[in-house]
Amino acid sequence: MDKTVSSLTEAVAGIGDGASVMIGGFGGSGAPIELIHALIDRFVATGHPTGLTVINNNAGNGHVGLAALIETGMVKKLICSFPRSADPVVFTELYLAGKIELELVPQGTLAERIRAGGAGIPAFYTPTGFGTLLAEGKKIEDFDGRSYVQERWLKADFALVKADLGDSHGNLTYNKAARNFNPLMCTAAATTIVQVSEIVHPGAIDPEHIITPGIFVQAVVQVANPQQEEVLNRAKAVYPEVAQ
Amino acid sequence: MDKTVSSLTEAVAGIGDGASVMIGGFGGSGAPIELIHALIDRFVATGHPTGLTVINNNAGNGHVGLAALIETGMVKKLICSFPRSADPVVFTELYLAGKIELELVPQGTLAERIRAGGAGIPAFYTPTGFGTLLAEGKKIEDFDGRSYVQERWLKADFALVKADLGDSHGNLTYNKAARNFNPLMCTAAATTIVQVSEIVHPGAIDPEHIITPGIFVQAVVQVANPQQEEVLNRAKAVYPEVAQ
């Protein structure tokens, strides 16, 4: 069993037009910048994939990573909790121009829907959102005298995930708060593609310290010194770099 | 903040008649034998607590730990998935005599109900048990053409948990497969009481390696060399030891 792939290009080669793609991270923390940029590279080279539905907590920041993916026009719809950031201009302009769809989901509900997708729970009840616009049209049920909103699982065709250590079985650890949505998304996608800072041999990670067991992972690619969105944005980086 | 308590006696002193008590472990692995025995000691000394509802995966084995708790007559009802073991005579005899109630729950549903209790999810849908006796009387709903059973959260007044390391904030690690139900039960009880092999200072456990964050724990007591149910049963131990 060897889930490692040798290049970012190879890692994202299977993502087709119209795919749903979970992208890990909370803002820049835990965002798989290199996997996203590899997907943009493919689009620049081939015109594909397009029409993506992206699931992420945010809507990108500046002109790199998720914001750059949106800026290319590859994203048809975004499912997120907080499409604001220090520099949200890319999403904001497309959204206000009616060129991208938005499904707004409370953050805890987003996390729980993804977990439910991974755990085979098609629906659950939450107090979150009851009596608000975000519960409109949703089934309400009372338990023990309190009203709850029924929410559905969320699954995706692909997950793009950033981890710290990974082995060839797909076992993963994360770095600090870069964990966030990443382990959940690993469980809820048909194909989970992970960039790790270092590929280690099976057994190198203490079985007690594995956060994502390999069963949830299909591909692991090494990106030894991953970029941070925050650092790129402070340097006013743009992806792809303007050619002329 | 210091959640440590100095004795097992003190740790279990607040458990009253009729309480619901989650007890961690899968068979003997991860079973908080010393906390259970402390509760039995209290009953022997004071006649309390009685009428307990116990939530555990099993129904005890031999005449120690959970089996001993049941044998005293302190347990009114057991919620579990698998009330069989190498030596299940204590539960079996009381059950067949109609002296203890049993709510049988599929193991994954038991785990998920406890997680739901801790996570504020009052109900969820699972495919497990659909069309079987264990779904009788339960609400059924179809999602995407498949039928699912509605299951309710499970909470308890107390959880008795066995961990490995613990600090004064209640942060915990577990030993190997002794993890099992323990972290879930920590989240789902109003008062979670944990026996740990070693109390360490806050910061001694790497924040990446904490399995149960302290927010889920109310009391930590050190039991330096905890007993294993399997070892006790192979030695044909009985608790409390017969006095004469």
Place this chain on the structure above:
Amino acid sequence: MTHKLTNAQIAWRAAQDIQDGAYVNLGIGFPEMVAQYQPPGRQAIFHTENGILDFGESPAKGSEDWDLINAGKKAVTLNPGAAFFHHADSFAMVRGGHLDVAILGAYQVAQNGDLANWSTGPKGVPAVGGAMDLVHGAKRVAVITDHVTKDGKPKLLESCTLPLTGVGCVTRIYTSLAVIDIVEKCFMLKEKLPTLSLADLQAVTGARLFTNGPVADLIVPEL
């Protein structure tokens, strides 16, 4: 209006009600200030939605670790005993009732405890984050806010006109003029600035203020 508390003073007042060892979530922006004003000898444990319990102060400029941020995407540090966890576990803490207090900002609060703090209406890009989860999870949901809007309109109302964050969830409001509890769908005045008459306070409040005992003076230090 002559005198009112600064944001720092409102945050200070809210901080006085947080017990030692309490688990607390502070909304992003203004509520984050509350952490600075913990009374001596008390130490709350702060939770952030993105998966940290017991984070500490901001790091020195230039030494930020951008994998160690709070829900406001600001760099933080760790206290001894901190823990990391994923987003589903983080919101299990929230939704499961494990937090003692959540302190949030507000556009409007209604006398029945309804809160509006996520949307100013259909224009622009809507964003909700974790607020809707927090208001239904923490054991106590408090609001800190200026007593009125920037153009002087009441923020404490008979009912909210903006889209709700949660129904009947707020139990205490710390404003620039007063401390008000919500008790049986009424605003119950607990403290007010000593320089302010009850009538003046009522005049800038959009619903009737009740009292159920002496109203204490709202006294805060210069900050």
Place this chain on the structure above:
Amino acid sequence: MTHKLTNAQIAWRAAQDIQDGAYVNLGIGFPEMVAQYQPPGRQAIFHTENGILDFGESPAKGSEDWDLINAGKKAVTLNPGAAFFHHADSFAMVRGGHLDVAILGAYQVAQNGDLANWSTGPKGVPAVGGAMDLVHGAKRVAVITDHVTKDGKPKLLESCTLPLTGVGCVTRIYTSLAVIDIVEKCFMLKEKLPTLSLADLQAVTGARLFTNGPVADLIVPEL
């Protein structure tokens, strides 16, 4: 009945269908034997409900660690790359469709894929464990069983008479006499012992056996 496969031989046959790298859960008892007969060059990863992925063989007697057990409460060891997790995550793997194969024992299997393997009726103490979760989670649910009960009655039936574990969940049955798929609510015979006529096999099967192509010889090594 003259010749039939031993349990070891049934387990061996089931093991031949497990692909390299497959994630597999083996029911407690007889199905655990399947792990011993993986074809050379293939290595499945075994999951146990109590929170281990990629556990290995039993330890030497006397060196058991009773915190390192499988769902049958037997001591196991770890392979390199093993991981621990709690019970909710363990059943997320099961229920979420992440296992490639679950191999379980059976009291009865019906031609529509219904399985009965947890209760022999209202007498005694009922116990279900993880079986009801496994049958609705794994991508492929196979059964290994003697073809008939100890007193010679068919276990493969038109419909189960014992309490069900799951509805329409079994896709392949490895018995002591044959390998049978369940296709569109029919028993589809794929392999049978070469010494056994189709009529003899049908005689000990409680529902009609169909074929949709040549029936291969069920050939297994001496074990």
